[in-house]
Amino acid sequence: MKAIRDILDKQKPLFEKGGKFEKFYYLFEANETFLFQPNETTPAKGAQVRDANNLKRLMITVVVAMIPCLLFGIYNVGHMHFLATGQTADLGQKIGLGLVVVLPVVLTAYVAGGIVEVIFAVIRRHPINEGFLVTGMLIPLILPPTIPLWQVALASVFAVVIAKEVFGGTGMNVLNVAMTARAFLYFAYPSDMSGDVWYYLGDSQYADGFTGATALGLAAETTLVDGTQEVAATLASTNDGLFSFWNMFVGFIPGSIGETSTLMALVGAIILIATGVGSWKIIVSVFGGALGLGYLLTAFGANEFMMMPAHYHWVMGGLAFGAVFMATDPVSAAHTESGKWVYGALIGVITVIIRVLNPAYPEGIMLAVLFMNVFAPLIDHIVVQSNKKRRLQRATV
Secondary structure (H helix, E strand, O other): OOOHHHHHHHHHHHHOOOOOOOOHHHHHHHHHHHHHOOOOOOOOOOOOOOOOOHHHHHHHHHHHHHHHHHHHHHHHHHHHHHHHHHHOOOOHHHHHHHHHHHHHHHHHHHHHHHHHHHHHHHOOOOOOOOHHHHHHHHHOOOOOOOOOOOHHHHHHHHHHHHHHHHHOOOOOOOOOOOHHHEEEEHHHHHHHHHOOOOOOOOOOOOOOOOOOOOOHHHHHHHOOOOOHHHHHHHHHHHOOOOOOHHHHHHHOOOOOOOOOHHHHHHHHHHHHHHOOOOOOOHHHHHHHHHHHHHHHHHOOOOOOOOOOOOOHHHHHOHHHHHHHHHHOOOOOOOHHHHHHHHHHHHHHHHHHHHHHHHOOOOOOOHHHHHHHHHHHHHHHHHHHHHHHHHHHHHHOO
């Protein structure tokens, strides 16, 4: 490491003010601080505000929390491939295939978005932000394994520019950047974001009798015969019980690369909550809002999807992943403590409404998060004004 340190020290004057490569200083600084401790750190003595968290630690914590979803997603992509094609494979073969499919998607998102970050840092002359460490991981995890790599690159560039940089960069965005990337692909290239895109088949074909449906698609298409468990029975009987509640909870189902496992999302939630990075109020209220409306709709039973047991909404689609990693975005979410309850509950409610009432969008969490991102400032404003009003009423002159 000393040799690298000596090389950096020798080249540093070229990037500092007046140097030949002055305009690329923040690109040099990003690499230097990635490899070594910054020159300017909080001194051991003196009066200053101390906190264990800074932006870099916060972002790295979120990335660490997503690793269980990423690792499970790598395995599940391979597992779904061999299951759908009727082939037998061991653990190593499933992980190997998953790596071949998933890693290019992750690398493409990081490279495309990272280039945009560097360009804006050079033009605006500000440090390269760590925010894309999170966004670059989130984008691949919410995309299907069959997504073309050029679309991953295009969506990453679009999201970083339109959803973040035009608002001023990290910490200034109104919309969740990763969800913006997914929404862009969903509306720009719908044939690559819905239908038979959730199984990676390669050059193989579905095995006889195996359908390429997803749990949400089956639930939306189920015809009610009798009783409130018809959708659950349909799910449990399809593809030899592929969509049983346990399978959907653990994540052995088709779907986006990192969204299928509610269990892994909850592991990530524990990491975020234990480190103080994610808001447990938002996570709990998202699940609570979805469950509450699910029970209410079951009582009405206007269509088959409404008759589905309410707790199935927790393990289907990307609700769990969205509740843990999207709704808790510290920039685009509500910031007041009371507002977090309202914000999260409405995301859960809107997700279920979209799922059961609009067959064209059986997922729902994507639009729910983006919709509530827009209303988060209004929720905070109402909470603050309400608090001010109560305090003024208690004030004595």
